[in-house]
Each structure stands twice: as C-alpha cells, then as structure tokens.
Amino acid sequence: MKTLAAAVVVLMLVAPGLADAAGDPASSDDMPASAPPATAPSVSPGNSPLKFGTPPAGGAPAPAPSTVPSPTIVPAPIPAPSPLPQEPAAQPAPPAPPVASSEPLAEPAESTTLPAPAPAPAPAPAPAPAPAPAPAPAPAPASVVTPTPAPAPASTPAAVVAPATPSPAPATPSASGIAPAIPAASAPNPTSSTQVTTPQVTTPQATSPQPATPQQTVTPAQEAWFVELRAAIAKTQRGDTKGSEADLLRLRQSPVFGTVTSGLRASIDIMLAGCEQANGEAEAAYGDMLLAGQTDPGIRTAQYWLSLSILASVTRRYDVAADAMAGSISTSPADAANLDSGLLRDTINDTHSLKDGEQHRQVLLEALRQIDYAPRNGVDMATVQFFWFELFEIDVAQARDSDARELLKKLDIPSMIASIRADGRYRRYVEGNPIFTDGAAINERYVGNRKAFADAHPRQIGSVATQAVSLMEVGRLVDALALxxxxxxxxxAAAGQTAFDDQKDNLRWALDYRNRVLWRMGRWDEAITTQTKARDNAAASGGDVVSQKINLADLLYLRGRARDALIELNGVTNDTASDYGLMEAEQVRVCSYAQLGDRDRLKASLDTLRSHRDDAPNPLRAALACADDEEGLAAMIIARLDDPLTRNDELGALQIYLPEPHPTDFEALVSKRFEAVRNRADVRAAVAKYGFIEAYPVYAPSR
Structure with missing residues (x-):
C-alpha cells in the first residue's frame, strides 16, 4: 500500500515595517501585523527506486518529524540563493503630495504592539540538534528560470527607498499570523503530501520606536491613510482577510503609498500576500511576496525565503521553490536543521518535473549537505537518506567520486542499496564492500541502526515504529508486531496522558505500520480494523487524514472490497490532496474499477495517470498491472530505462524481493502480471543494457 505525506501549510511572513501602525504618524518604527495562516496542498511527485506501487526512498515509510517549537531566526546578512526572479515589475506610483521633508515618511509609532494570539498547544519537542557552524551559502545555479508573471499590484513605488531598517526581534509563537515558522510536523508519510494542516506560525516582535526627524510633517491625506492602515490591520486580526485585502489594495493605490519608507511598503505587500493566500489567491500572493523582497531587500530573512519557496511550490514554480529553500537554509543554517523533512522532500521531488539537468535540485541538496542535515525522529531516516541518494547520483554524474563515496556511507536501506547495485553506473561503488554486497550484512546493519536510534530516543513512538518496520522487512514479523x-x-495504559512526546503526530503511523505487519501475517481483516483506527486517530488529532484514507482504500480493494475502497476515497480532491496524492487515489480507482468491470471509468483514471508518468511512476506501474495492460507496462519500463534521469528508479523497481507470504487473491494476480512483464525479452534486453536484476532477502517496502 502507498503512504502519503501530510500537506505542507502555506505560511506567510509579515516583515518589519508595520511598526505601531495604529499610532501617531509623526514617529517611526517597524512592527508586524498578523493574519490567519492560509493552507494549500503541496505538490510532491515521487521518484524512487522501489517495486511498483511502493513508497519512495525504501525502508520504513517516513512521516514528517514530530512537532518542534518554532526556532528563533537570527538576523543576518541575506545572501540570495540565485538572482531573484524579476516579477512582477514595479509600476510607477501616483504623484505623492508635498511634505516638509524630502525623506520618506516613516511608519507611525505611538501605540503599543498589536497583541499576537496565544500559541496553540503542541506536544513536547524532541531535543533539537546543536546549532551547526554557518557554512558558505549553497552554490547558485547558472540561471534561474523566470516564472510566469503573477498579477501585478495596482501600484508600487517609483523607486526603492533604502532607509536603515531595524532587525526584527526573535520570533514568538503565534496561533495565527502570516509569518512562517520553520514548519512543524504534520506527520506525513513519505510518498507525498496529501492533506492541509495548520502548524503554529510566528510573528516577529515589534522593534523599539525610532523618533522622526524634526523636518518631517504629516499632511491630512497621510494621516487619513494611516487611519485606514490601522483599520486594515484590525480586520486582519479579526480574520476578515477579504475586507483587509480590499483595504490594503486601496491603500497601495493611494498617492501616499509612494511617500512612506520601503520597509513599510514591503510589509504591506507581505500582509497583502497573507490575505490573498487566505482568500485562495495563490498567484497574487506569490507576486506580492516576490515584490516585497524587491522593494526592501532587507526583509529577505530565512523566513522570507521559506515563505517564497512555499508559495512558489503552490503556484508550481518549482525552480524558484528549490532556489528559495536553499536561500533559507544558507541564511540560517542552525534553524534549517529544524526544517520539516517532508517539506524538503516535497520541494526536491517537485524538481523532477523540470527538465533542467537537475540544476535546481542540486542547489537545494548542496545546501542540505553543507549543514549536514540529519533526522530528528526515526520516521525522518528514510527521507533524509533519500536526499543523500539523490545527491549521490548527482555526484557520480559530475565525476565527484570522493563525495559520492562519502554519501554512500550514510545509506543503509536495503531497497536503496538494491537500486544502487542494480545500476551499471553505480556498481563500482559497492563491489567488494560486505555492507553493500552481503544480504545478511545489509539486513543486520539496517535493523541495528534503527534499533540504536530508537534506543537513543525512547520518548518517540515514531522511532519505535520505524524500528518495527525494519524488523518486518527482514522477515521478523513476530518481533515487529511485539514491538x-x-x-x-x-x-x-497512559489513561489520557502522553506516553510519547511525538504521540500526536506519529501514533497514527504506529497504527499504520501495525496494519502492514498484520497484512503480511495474513491477518487481513485485523489489518483493516487497525488502519481504520489510524484514519480515525488522524482525524481526531487534526493530522493527515487523506494519507490514511488512501492507505485504507488500498487495503479494501486488495481484500476484494472495491466499492468500499471507492467510498473511502470520497473527499480526496484537489482541495485536500497534492498532485501525487491524487495520483495515488487514481491508482486505487483503477484497481477498483478493474475488479468491478467498469472499463470506461478505468480508462479515464488510467489516462490521468499516464499523463503523470514521470511525476508518479509507482502508482502508474501498479495501475497498469491492475488493468492487465502488459504492453503499456512494458513500454513504460523500457522508456524510463532509456532515460538517464529515470533509469535508476526503474531498475530499482525491477529487483526481486521476498515473495509476499500471505497475498490476497487479487494481490497475487497483480504480482503475477508484473512478474510476466519483468521476464519479457524486450524488458530483459533493456535491463541488460543498463544494469542488473538480483534477488534480495528482504520484503519489498510496500507492506
């Protein structure tokens, strides 16, 4: 069965500049305003070396890390990860009214800081790793693909004014606002983001007021403008983002807008972006976030780059998303250590849809290598190894042998090792080394590393569950179930208390993993009951219900309950699931329609999957086997073997794992069809050109 990741919440940043905007316009300060965070599904196609229909990265399916407190962003010089995309172009502002001073009008500063809402409760965090020394910024790509322009704002200043801008104070947690924290976990599972959840966000505290210069005076028009700004801020705090958006657009069209400081103009742009995102206007939000950074480069903090990356991802500007994420990491390496591994994985996966020679993916992966990004929970381990495997491939392609060999030391997942051994380009890196050539040694190292991590983190149920999956995959089903x-x-036994620090995020995954063990033991109905509990736990805790629904639907059709599987997929839509999650759902539909004999609906779903062949190869492989389309499956495999960028994924999918001990009738039928395709002469000939097919004493990481 597939596992899907929780969707990344789209978080907005309010930059310094709205300082005491409800006060006297005769003095200056920078202060944030907050708006309720908006949510949108992230897009995360998968691309991993696994058997058809299985999750990427091998090993234990890896939900995102347990919730951690939002780190404090330390102000620092902000290096751009690459030239900032130039969109939308600034438009001349209307003529400004005369003022007594030639200096830009500063922000008002009389009233106190707007109160931030109380932070939402969160489970106790796992210990964070010690801050690493700041490495050099990640290398910028040779060029940046210019994204499609978003709608330009109605009016922007004619020139960027660059007054000295105070650094923001340390961030404080807030249950709402448009400033992004380093995203907290939403317990995703590793294939893709599927459901919108809302972690805490932070809003920078106001800086101390700065007195206005004696020459400044305020016209009645300017004073009225600040009154309207105060009203817009108040609407945002009340959650009236539509009303606030209308007010902010009107304020930006005013001639007064061109007379205020660049910091205030940029802050209004960011506040407007937050309202637009809350109102479902992602394109406009991206444009205004980009404009804010062009208006006042001083607001390009790590959190700014993170916000821009997420908005770029939501609007499918995957090149910008990767480059901006690298900028966030390079700007604050210590805080980047706490970035959600699922968010990083989704951003990296999205770049596979770009035909850019992996340049943007490399920028982000190199930034992660420079900070030696590490898992903080056992459920992160497979995801982090996926990063190093991707970078290993790039190192080999660019003839950086020593770097490639260093990365190889970080990999221990049997299916990942199998895909490396299967590829003729990589074979020389593993030959002669027992931990990559001896099946028993591979399994022992894999299980031992998971046990060591779980022993070091006894308060993480996610780490215990990941250890159990390693036991299951090497065939120790009884031990896995006992653990x-x-x-x-x-x-x-905790009777309402918290037995594990990450229980809110990872209890559902412990239940999900238990169903996998039960399924392999032939206890199918008990597995379905357990997965139903996982779905219900996700719903009760506000977690990733979509992933759990798709996983449950998967079990139902495999058990022959196709109609129940289709019913379970109700609610899996564009509004709740990522692109990859939608493809996983389409695969379940194809397999259900095949059982029901509904050829028309089967064809429609299969056509949708075919249009995403390289974005979601695993669901397409499984769907083609369910549809008994041998020719289509063989053609897909051969085409992807011929493509150097997809070759390893396909070779990994063709390796031979232990047979499922207790398959259902339909499961056995699908496996038989796939085996027939793997043994076709044309498929075998294509494999022989590029690599190998070998057998491994481990179960495929699908169940």
Whole structure:
C-alpha cells in the first residue's frame, strides 16, 4: 500500500515595517501585523527506486518529524540563493503630495504592539540538534528560470527607498499570523503530501520606536491613510482577510503609498500576500511576496525565503521553490536543521518535473549537505537518506567520486542499496564492500541502526515504529508486531496522558505500520480494523487524514472490497490532496474499477495517470498491472530505462524481493502480471543494457 505525506501549510511572513501602525504618524518604527495562516496542498511527485506501487526512498515509510517549537531566526546578512526572479515589475506610483521633508515618511509609532494570539498547544519537542557552524551559502545555479508573471499590484513605488531598517526581534509563537515558522510536523508519510494542516506560525516582535526627524510633517491625506492602515490591520486580526485585502489594495493605490519608507511598503505587500493566500489567491500572493523582497531587500530573512519557496511550490514554480529553500537554509543554517523533512522532500521531488539537468535540485541538496542535515525522529531516516541518494547520483554524474563515496556511507536501506547495485553506473561503488554486497550484512546493519536510534530516543513512538518496520522487512514479523504492541500498550495504559512526546503526530503511523505487519501475517481483516483506527486517530488529532484514507482504500480493494475502497476515497480532491496524492487515489480507482468491470471509468483514471508518468511512476506501474495492460507496462519500463534521469528508479523497481507470504487473491494476480512483464525479452534486453536484476532477502517496502 502507498503512504502519503501530510500537506505542507502555506505560511506567510509579515516583515518589519508595520511598526505601531495604529499610532501617531509623526514617529517611526517597524512592527508586524498578523493574519490567519492560509493552507494549500503541496505538490510532491515521487521518484524512487522501489517495486511498483511502493513508497519512495525504501525502508520504513517516513512521516514528517514530530512537532518542534518554532526556532528563533537570527538576523543576518541575506545572501540570495540565485538572482531573484524579476516579477512582477514595479509600476510607477501616483504623484505623492508635498511634505516638509524630502525623506520618506516613516511608519507611525505611538501605540503599543498589536497583541499576537496565544500559541496553540503542541506536544513536547524532541531535543533539537546543536546549532551547526554557518557554512558558505549553497552554490547558485547558472540561471534561474523566470516564472510566469503573477498579477501585478495596482501600484508600487517609483523607486526603492533604502532607509536603515531595524532587525526584527526573535520570533514568538503565534496561533495565527502570516509569518512562517520553520514548519512543524504534520506527520506525513513519505510518498507525498496529501492533506492541509495548520502548524503554529510566528510573528516577529515589534522593534523599539525610532523618533522622526524634526523636518518631517504629516499632511491630512497621510494621516487619513494611516487611519485606514490601522483599520486594515484590525480586520486582519479579526480574520476578515477579504475586507483587509480590499483595504490594503486601496491603500497601495493611494498617492501616499509612494511617500512612506520601503520597509513599510514591503510589509504591506507581505500582509497583502497573507490575505490573498487566505482568500485562495495563490498567484497574487506569490507576486506580492516576490515584490516585497524587491522593494526592501532587507526583509529577505530565512523566513522570507521559506515563505517564497512555499508559495512558489503552490503556484508550481518549482525552480524558484528549490532556489528559495536553499536561500533559507544558507541564511540560517542552525534553524534549517529544524526544517520539516517532508517539506524538503516535497520541494526536491517537485524538481523532477523540470527538465533542467537537475540544476535546481542540486542547489537545494548542496545546501542540505553543507549543514549536514540529519533526522530528528526515526520516521525522518528514510527521507533524509533519500536526499543523500539523490545527491549521490548527482555526484557520480559530475565525476565527484570522493563525495559520492562519502554519501554512500550514510545509506543503509536495503531497497536503496538494491537500486544502487542494480545500476551499471553505480556498481563500482559497492563491489567488494560486505555492507553493500552481503544480504545478511545489509539486513543486520539496517535493523541495528534503527534499533540504536530508537534506543537513543525512547520518548518517540515514531522511532519505535520505524524500528518495527525494519524488523518486518527482514522477515521478523513476530518481533515487529511485539514491538509495536508494546508501544501501543504504553499509549493505552497512559489513561489520557502522553506516553510519547511525538504521540500526536506519529501514533497514527504506529497504527499504520501495525496494519502492514498484520497484512503480511495474513491477518487481513485485523489489518483493516487497525488502519481504520489510524484514519480515525488522524482525524481526531487534526493530522493527515487523506494519507490514511488512501492507505485504507488500498487495503479494501486488495481484500476484494472495491466499492468500499471507492467510498473511502470520497473527499480526496484537489482541495485536500497534492498532485501525487491524487495520483495515488487514481491508482486505487483503477484497481477498483478493474475488479468491478467498469472499463470506461478505468480508462479515464488510467489516462490521468499516464499523463503523470514521470511525476508518479509507482502508482502508474501498479495501475497498469491492475488493468492487465502488459504492453503499456512494458513500454513504460523500457522508456524510463532509456532515460538517464529515470533509469535508476526503474531498475530499482525491477529487483526481486521476498515473495509476499500471505497475498490476497487479487494481490497475487497483480504480482503475477508484473512478474510476466519483468521476464519479457524486450524488458530483459533493456535491463541488460543498463544494469542488473538480483534477488534480495528482504520484503519489498510496500507492506
């Protein structure tokens, strides 16, 4: 069954500049305003070396890390990861009214800081790694693809004014606002983001007021403008983002807008971006976030780059998303250590839809290598190894052998090692090394590393569950079930208390992993009951319900309950699921329609999957096998073997794992069809040109 990641929340940043905007316009300060965070599904196609229909990266399916407190962003000089995309172009502002001073009018500063809402409660965090020394910024790509222009704002200043801007104070948690925290976990599972959730966000505190210069005076028009700004801020705080958006657009069209400081103009742009995102206007939000950074480069903090990256991803500007994420990492390496691994994975996966020679993906991966990004929970381990495997491929392609060999030391997942061994380009890196050539040694190292991590993090149920998955995959089903039942027993015995620090985020994944063990033991109906509990736990805790619904639907059709599977997919839509999540759902539909004999609907769903062949190859492989389209499956495999960028993924999918011990009738039928395609002469000939097919003493990481 597939596992899907929770959707990344789209977080906005309010830059310094709205300082005490409700006060006297005769003095200056920078202060943020807050708006409720808006949410949108992230887009995360998968591309991993696994058996058809299985999650990427191999090993234990890896939900995002447990919730951690929002880190403090330390102001620092902001290096751009690459030339900032030039859109939308600034438009001349209307003529400004005369003022007594030639200096730009500063922000008002009489009233106190707008109160931030109380932070939402969060589970106790796992210990964060010690801050790493700041590395050099990630290398910028040779060029940046200019994204499609978003709608330009109605009016922007004719020139960028660059007054001295105070650095923002340390961020404080807030249950609402448009400033992004380093995203907290929403317990995704590793294939893709599927559901919108809302972690905490932070709003920078106001800086101390600065007195106005004696020459400044304020006209009645300017004073009225500040009154309207105060009203817009108040509407935002009340959650009236539509009303606030209308007010802010009108304020930006006013001649007064061109007379205020660049910091205030940029802050209004960012506040407007937050309202637009809350109102479902992602394109406009992206344009205004980009404009804010052009208006006042001083606001390009790590959190600014993070916000721009997420908006770029939502609007499918995957090149900008990767470059901006690299900029966030390079700007604040210590805080980047706490970035959600699922968000990083989605951003990296999205770049696979770009035909740019991996340049933008490399920028982001190099930034992660420079900070030696590491897992903080066992559920992160497979995702982080996926990063290093991607970078390993790039190092080999660019003849950086020593770097490639260093990365290889970080990999221990059997299916990932199998895909490396399968590829003729990589074979020389593993030959002669027992930890990459001896099946028993591979399995022992894999299980041992998961146990060591779980022992070092006894308060993480996610780490215990990941250890259990490693036991399951090497065939120790009884031991895996005992380990999971012991952990779940502690949760039940806690009687309303928290038995594990990451329980809110990862309890559902412990239940999900338990269903996988039960399924392999032939206890199918018990597995379905357990997965139903995982879905219900996700709903009760505000977690990733979409992933759990798709996983449950997967079990239902495999058990022959195709109609129930289709019903379970109700609610999996463009509004709740990522592109990859939608493809996983389409695969379940194809397999269900095949059982029901509904050829018309099967064809429609299969056509949708075919249009995403390289974005979602695993769902397409499984769907083609369900549809008994041998020719289509063989053609897909051969075409992807011929493409150097997709070759390793396909070779990994063709490796031979232990047979499923207790397959259902439909599961056995689908496996038989795939085996027939793997043994076709044309497929075997294509494999022989590029690599190998070998057998491994480990179960495929699908169930």
């Amino acid at each position: 999971l039942d012991d952990a779940l027993g502690k949760v039940n």
